[in-house]
Amino acid sequence: MRCHNCGVPEGQEHRAGCPVEVCPGCGAQAVGHRCRRAAGLLRVPFLHFPSVCARCGAIDPPWFGVPDVVWTYYVAPFEREEIVCEPCFKTIVRLIDRYRPRPDWLPTKAEIATYRAVWSRFHRSSLRGPQRRRLAAELDALEAAYSPRRSADKTHKSTARRRTSERV
Ligand SMILES: [Zn+2]
Ligand SMILES: [Zn+2]
Numbered sequence: 001m002r003c004h005n006c007g008v009p010e011g012q013e014h015r016a017g018c019p020v021e022v023c024p025g026c027g028a029q030a031v032g033h034r035c036r037r038a039a040g041l042l043r044v045p046f047l048h049f050p051s052v053c054a055r056c057g058a059i060d061p062p063w064f065g066v067p068d069v070v071w072t073y074y075v076a077p078f079e080r081e082e083i084v085c086e087p088c089f090k091t092i093v094r095l096i097d098r099y100r101p102r103p104d105w106l107p108t109k110a111e112i113a114t115y116r117a118v119w120s121r122f123h124r125s126s127l128r129g130p131q132r133r134r135l136a137a138e139l140d141a142l143e144a145a146y147s148p149r150r151s152a153d154k155t156h157k158s159t160a161r162r163r164t165s166e167r168v
C-alpha cells in the first residue's frame, strides 16, 4: 500500500507538497497550511486507514454521491456521518420504498442518476482548475434544484415532470 499521490510506502513521511499529508495539529490538509496547534509536533507519516461500510463491513468500497436531500431522506439522523457502500444504500432505498410511498418532493431516479454522473466526473482526481470549478458549480445547482425548499409554483411543475420520468 502506497500513497496514491506521492507514492511513499506506509510508515514513511509524504514527499514535500503531497496533498494527502495532514496537519499533525488539526488534521487539515497540510499543504500551504500554517497552524499554531502543529507547533512542536512531528509530521504525520502515510498510513492507510480503510473506510468501512457501517452496514456490511465492506472495506474501501468505491465512493458514490447522491443529493443531500436523498441521503437525509433514506439515512437516519445518527447514521448520516457513517460510510455506506453503494449496494447497501440501494438495499436501504428498496427496503424503505417498500413500506413508505416516495414523497413527491424527492428527486426522481432519473434526477438522482444525473446528479451521480456529475458527481463521479467531479471526483475524478485528475480534474483541476476551471473544469473542476465548473462541475462543482453544476453540483451545487443540482443540490439547490432538488432541495425541497423551492417555491410552491416550481414544486408543482417539477412534480409533474417527476411523475412523467418515474413512469419511463
Ligand atoms: Zn503522499
Ligand atoms: Zn492545522
Ligand SMILES: [Zn+2]
Pocket: 053, 054, 055, 056, 057, 058, 084, 085, 086, 087, 088, 089
Ligand atoms: Zn455495505
